Amino acid sequence: MLRLTERVDLAGYTTLRVGGPAARLVETDTADDLILVVRDADLAGELLLVLGGGSNLVIADEGFDGTVARVASAGVAVRQADDLVRITVAAGENWDRLVEWAVSEKLAGVECLAGIPGLAGATPIQNVGAYGQEVASTITAVRVFDRHLGRELTLTPAQCAFAYRTSVFKVTAGRYVVLDVMFELVREPMSRPIGYAELAGMLGVEVGEQAPLADVRDAVLALRRGKGMVLDPDDPDTASAGSFFTNPVLDQAQLVTLERVASARGIKVPRFAADDGRVKVPAGWLIEQAGFGKGFQGPGGARISTKHTLALTNHDQASAADLIGLARQVAGGVRETFGVELTNEPVLVGLHL
Numbered sequence: 001m002l003r004l005t006e007r008v009d010l011a012g013y014t015t016l017r018v019g020g021p022a023a024r025l026v027e028t029d030t031a032d033d034l035i036l037v038v039r040d041a042d043l044a045g046e047l048l049l050v051l052g053g054g055s056n057l058v059i060a061d062e063g064f065d066g067t068v069a070r071v072a073s074a075g076v077a078v079r080q081a082d083d084l085v086r087i088t089v090a091a092g093e094n095w096d097r098l099v100e101w102a103v104s105e106k107l108a109g110v111e112c113l114a115g116i117p118g119l120a121g122a123t124p125i126q127n128v129g130a131y132g133q134e135v136a137s138t139i140t141a142v143r144v145f146d147r148h149l150g151r152e153l154t155l156t157p158a159q160c161a162f163a164y165r166t167s168v169f170k171v172t173a174g175r176y177v178v179l180d181v182m183f184e185l186v187r188e189p190m191s192r193p194i195g196y197a198e199l200a201g202m203l204g205v206e207v208g209e210q211a212p213l214a215d216v217r218d219a220v221l222a223l224r225r226g227k228g229m230v231l232d233p234d235d236p237d238t239a240s241a242g243s244f245f246t247n248p249v250l251d252q253a254q255l256v257t258l259e260r261v262a263s264a265r266g267i268k269v270p271r272f273a274a275d276d277g278r279v280k281v282p283a284g285w286l287i288e289q290a291g292f293g294k295g296f297q298g299p300g301g302a303r304i305s306t307k308h309t310l311a312l313t314n315h316d317q318a319s320a321a322d323l324i325g326l327a328r329q330v331a332g333g334v335r336e337t338f339g340v341e342l343t344n345e346p347v348l349v350g351l352h353l
């Protein structure tokens, strides 16, 4: 079924609670309805925004002068082959509830991704990840509507080109509309090997060891709550889009430059190994060292979370302009202090850093 609303304020559809009106918003309950709305908008030459849970979006105060297709499809189909279980999940399914279900069914592979807001169909877009897991390691296929070719396709993981917080879906922004996502999970009561030291410490295991699925989910949720990373209407620190910046991935030459600046300040640069001999430096650390601590007050009602330096929050009636103002201030400070460019993680609509 399709439900159309004209001139609808988008702030109520995003976790940051900013965004002006859309010309029209259409709710789509099935993949076929979603395709219909997308095709119609494309044929009419209208701007189109596919909206999931709105947890990774910053929409301009001026709004969106086009069609917003809100994904509300439902359904999880399960197919079992021995100890591997394949599930096909409609794009509109709530991600956190899917993780909860998988854990209760003793299906391993997504337990570290508990508490991430939004819908299943958005998880491939930025290859959602947390606590050492990312969806790329369990996705076996993504069924999409290709707006360039005007037809449905099923993409293999290689075609999805997953990498750290990105994929073909993010790079070719808007080309593919995700209809459903296929995951392969392992039927066992224990988690996949824990890959994140903080989580392993909380569980009392070593990195690389396993732990009971439900314990892992509980530990992840507890860690996330402590950082304001689980949506909670009573906690203003969660009025965010999660991490506002990705962790910069530096080559050796960039790292040497950064280390020189850091050692002049008497500090040591934390890092994690990334692909091709490069290193990932925590954006939160760079931000904090550049003078923007937890609770830093930006323009208007925009504030850095009091629990997590990477989250920019709508603390008190902030506008999108306030939030972008704070993001620019932070990115500018990090550039001036360390010569490192920060990249926004959420998708900006009608805005730029």
Ligand SMILES: Cc1cc2nc3c(=O)[nH]c(=O)nc-3n(C[C@H](O)[C@H](O)[C@H](O)COP(=O)(O)OP(=O)(O)OC[C@H]3O[C@@H](n4cnc5c(N)ncnc54)[C@H](O)[C@@H]3O)c2cc1C
Residues within 6 Å of the ligand: 015, 049, 050, 051, 052, 053, 054, 055, 056, 057, 071, 091, 116, 117, 118, 119, 120, 121, 122, 123, 125, 126, 127, 128, 129, 130, 176, 177, 178, 179, 228, 229, 230, 231, 238, 240, 241, 242, 243, 347
């Ligand atoms: C408190 C909090 C914590 C978070 N923690 C994490 C975290 O730990 N790890 C992480 O990776 N992310 C995290 N995020 C970011 C966010 O939750 C994820 O990126 C999530 O997958 C976004 O889902 P959504 O349905 O809300 O997408 P939306 O915000 O609605 O959309 C995001 C983008 O995906 C596009 N899109 C959405 N659905 C589709 C579709 N079906 N087809 C094509 N395009 C689509 C939209 O057009 C938009 O460009 C967090 C956010 C918040 C608010």
